[in-house]
Amino acid sequence: MTSLAFETDEMRPVKAWCTADEVHVGLADGRSIATPLWWYPFLGGLSQTELNEIELMYEGIWWPAADEGISVKSMFLGLKSPGAKRPRAAA
Template sequence: MTNSENERDAEAPRAAWCDQESLHVRLADGREIVTPLWWYPRLLAASQAERNTIELMYSGIHWPDLDEDLSIKGMLRGAKAPGATPPKEAAA
């Protein structure tokens, strides 16, 4: 197995869930990524049930009810969805 295959396996999602403010993803190597929901406007606008209807993929997460996909690599880079606005700026 190459280093990139080992890294990819370590970054595979094993669990994912949303609370009222954040998306949580637990990776195969034990790390947990937590990002604010405002980074992903579709998730922010969704119901709690829609947010938590999640399919884990090898390199990311899929929300079938929302047609939304996020990659683990993007989350680790801190990539926000286009048009994501922090709550304080959105209220201004």
């Protein structure tokens, strides 16, 4: 199996959802991955309903309300969107 096949077959998203703090993706091979929501500033203005209106793509997920998406590979590699800033801790 080539690495390309691994990225497209076994890492294919089969479900996705957002909590108040994280983006979660369930993969075809049974694994799950979660990344902080703040990694994706383009999601910042979406309601919880819009955050969970996610389209599954072969290599990632897409939010129609934001007209943006992310790849599963970028989640695994820890690649944040440009402009992502960690929120300040509550005092």
